[in-house]
Amino acid sequence: MAFLVHDARDLARRPRTVAGIERARAxxxxxxxxxxxxxxxxxxxxxxxxxxxxxxxxxxxxxxxxxxxxxxxxxxxxxxxxxxxxxxxxxxxxxxxxxxxxxxxxxxxxxxxxxxxxxxxxxxxxxxxxxxxxxxxxxxxxxxxxxxxxxxxxxxxxxxxxxxxxxxxxxxxxxxxxxxxxxxxxxxxxxxxxxxxxxxxxxxxxxxxxxxxxxxxxxxxxxxxxxxxxxxxxPIALSLRHRLVVAGIDRVDHDVVSIRMRGVDLDKLGATGGQFFIWRFLAPGQWWQAHPYSLSAHPRGNELRITVRALGTGSADLMGIRPGTRVMLEGPYGIFSEASRSRRRIALVAAGIGVTPIRSLLESASFRPGEATVVLRTPAANDGWLLDEIKAIARSRGATVITVPGPRGTTGWLTDSAAREGLSLAALVPELDDTDVYVCGPRGWSDAVIVDALSSGLKPEQIHHERFDW
Ligand SMILES: Cc1cc2nc3c(=O)[nH]c(=O)nc-3n(C[C@H](O)[C@H](O)[C@H](O)COP(=O)(O)OP(=O)(O)OC[C@H]3O[C@@H](n4cnc5c(N)ncnc54)[C@H](O)[C@@H]3O)c2cc1C
Structure with missing residues (x-):
């Protein structure tokens, strides 16, 4: 089997004929x-x-x-x-x-x-x-x-x-x-x-x-x-007002950590799942550099969370960041969020550390049970960063999670075996033509997903992507 469906695919779908809010917002x-x-x-x-x-x-x-x-x-x-x-x-x-x-x-x-x-x-x-x-x-x-x-x-x-x-x-x-x-x-x-x-x-x-x-x-x-x-x-006014500090660190993998931060009046930031901030951790050797990281959880109360993969010196330093470290922030930025919605249904497609905004968007996006599909390219079945959290949110909100496990394919965004079986976005995501597709992952991989979505007849306004490189 080239892919695994984790839950909710068979949930009864309550029909919603008019996607008025999404279309009006778009x-x-x-x-x-x-x-x-x-x-x-x-x-x-x-x-x-x-x-x-x-x-x-x-x-x-x-x-x-x-x-x-x-x-x-x-x-x-x-x-x-x-x-x-x-x-x-x-x-x-x-x-x-x-x-x-x-x-x-x-x-x-x-x-x-x-x-x-x-x-x-x-x-x-x-x-x-x-x-x-x-x-x-x-x-x-x-x-x-x-x-x-x-x-x-x-x-x-x-x-x-x-x-x-x-x-x-x-x-x-x-x-x-x-x-x-x-x-x-x-x-x-x-x-x-x-x-x-x-x-x-x-x-x-x-x-x-x-x-x-x-x-x-x-x-x-x-x-x-x-x-x-x-x-x-x-950014200076924002940082002084919200007085953000590192509250805790959760190790996700040997080179990935989730950093929880607490502050004051964080609800006033108006941040939502899928958005990112530019963060400056005021620790020795790190205060002079600022990096963009997406929220990996929808903001709750006075807590924000990011999940960081060590991809270079700055991100590697964050693996050892200490609780209590002051943090300056700039944002929220980006419309890889509800702000871009134009359709009733939503598909969230991620690979690698691109899972972070997808995870928070799954929490904050508006959809009814059966209207959301998460497609994750993972190294192995049941193995992927934040996968357990995503499955738990999907269960509680009635979304379907599909993992496509296996090594990188030679072409396209799927594994070679999935490609041989003729899988495509349209085969994985029901009613794709009435769906907003959010894509986050390595550049070449994201481009291949976008090509697949366009060739399935989606309009550009239905496809949203976040790039992690510059
Ligand atoms: C909008 C956005 C959201 C992101 N969200 C996440 C996330 O949730 N989790 C995560 O692990 N990574 C995320 N990244 C990537 C992360 O910002 C980089 O991996 C990090 O800045 C690398 O810095 P470094 O010093 O470790 O590496 P460096 O060796 O300095 O750089 C490694 C690569 O990271 C990129 N990069 C470095 N600094 C910046 C910067 N200030 N702005 C843009 N790109 C930069 C460059 O492509 C560079 O080639 C995101 C990037 C962007 C643009």
Whole structure:
């Protein structure tokens, strides 16, 4: 037998014809996503409009003027997008709740290279445009504009931005420790500040008294204020308010522990199963690093719990964390939770340590007996992290647990024997077309589950996944 059904499969299913709450919640969230996307496009349009409203439309008469105008537009759009990138990474609650941390950081990452190309275009086009208009060669023009106010500082800003983008290229990033990469990434704030003065001192677009100047100052200050508020002040305020300490540690395996933490007013966090926090354990040698871990239990009273696998130095240190250690937290983040529900039924699919948010989501998700299926890829039958807890919750809530035990398959997300038997998500999960599928596990494995779900005809809005890598 390629898979094992643990319980509840035969529970009588009380029909529920309308999945009104789930659909209404999904459409509200998707409406917010549309609004944010519209905001992004509008901000680019306004950046271009600033130039056109300053008579930019008339500055295309000669080749030199046209190239200069394109250079100015490239700079305006690039700067606008840098601010968008900062907002996407600022953990603004509105963005986090609408698109989730994964998707906002995904877009943040995707914008890096195009913005760098726009910044290069800005510099090259302006140099060429000025040279053509002045009737001198590029080198002479470069020497002459070097003396423009704040230009050397702007070039330093570009160099810092380029360093951040290069350090984020997959091939380079893989070679860096997370903390080193993160430190380099912080240079982006220096890049923004260094590039700021030349925007106001070179050219007349942002001259004193113009509405363009006020608008540009407002979006720049607003973005930097959001970063300071949500990335720095909010976590400190949250940690001071909730006074979290390690209450106990339960060993799950030789390299996996569950860490229970207690604090004050934790219900006010509004956290729910499937979400994650960024945790900083204030122990010697650990206080300087913060790591994301999902809740492995739905928050109860004043207790939060995570389950950590030792995958590197930071997580290995947590294996020996002592009760009483103070903990700083940032969050809750993510929409790998009820917030993403769009259908009546739910399927929770996990492998490895990806079981943690699945375990807490099983506790917090709303479903009736018979409407939830948990599918776990485990090393052996009845062997899997948190499996006993999951079976107990499933029994009490009327969910079905299916384990697919065995070594990794050569292709797909199932074992080779399960694949030979023709198993698929649709074969394991009843009424899959009316189901939200939540997937968490190693990247390649999760991708294979998602491909299976899509090929079974599920819509993208029904598939939700959490990635543990960066
Ligand atoms: C949203 C999310 C939820 C997670 N939930 C869990 C969980 O419930 N249980 C669990 O065991 N693991 C979880 N992880 C993975 C966990 O964060 C990493 O294993 C841990 O940070 C590794 O740090 P390290 O110092 O031990 O290893 P390192 O050697 O520093 O890194 C090992 C790998 O971990 C990743 N990583 C390290 N630091 C971070 C960071 N700050 N942010 C993102 N990725 C990082 C990188 O992919 C890196 O290649 C989660 C990750 C994310 C992004």
């Amino acid at each position: 459409s509200k969230r998707l409406w917010r996503v549309d609004l944010l996307q519209a905001g992004l496009v509008t901000s680019i349009a306004i950046a271009i409009a600033l130039f056109l409203a300053d008579g930019g439309g008339t500055r295309f008469a000669t080749p030199g003027a046209a190239i200069t105008s394109l250079g100015i537009i490239a700079g305006l759009v690039a700067t606008d997008l840098v601010l968008v990138m900062l907002l996407l990474a600022a953990r603004v609650p509105l963005i986090e709740r609408a698109v989730g941390h994964d998707a906002s950081m995904g877009l943040h990452g995707k914008l890096g290279k195009p913005v760098m190309y726009l910044l290069v275009a800005h510099g090259v086009l302006l140099l060429a445009g000025y040279a053509l208009s002045d009737g001198i060669d590029l080198v002479a023009e470069a020497v002459s504009i070097w003396s423009l106010p704040d230009l050397p500082l702007a070039i330093l800003g570009f160099a810092l931005f380029a360093l951040v983008v290069v350090s984020s290229l997959v091939a380079v990033r893989r070679k860096l420790r997370y903390e080193s990469w993160h430190l380099i990434h912080l240079l982006v704030y220096g890049a923004v500040l260094a590039a700021l003065p030349h925007q106001f001192s070179v050219g007349g677009l942002f001259a004193e008294g113009t509405w363009q100047r006020w608008y540009w100052m407002a979006i720049t200050i607003g973005t930097l204020a959001a970063v300071v508020a949500f990335r720095f002040v909010a």
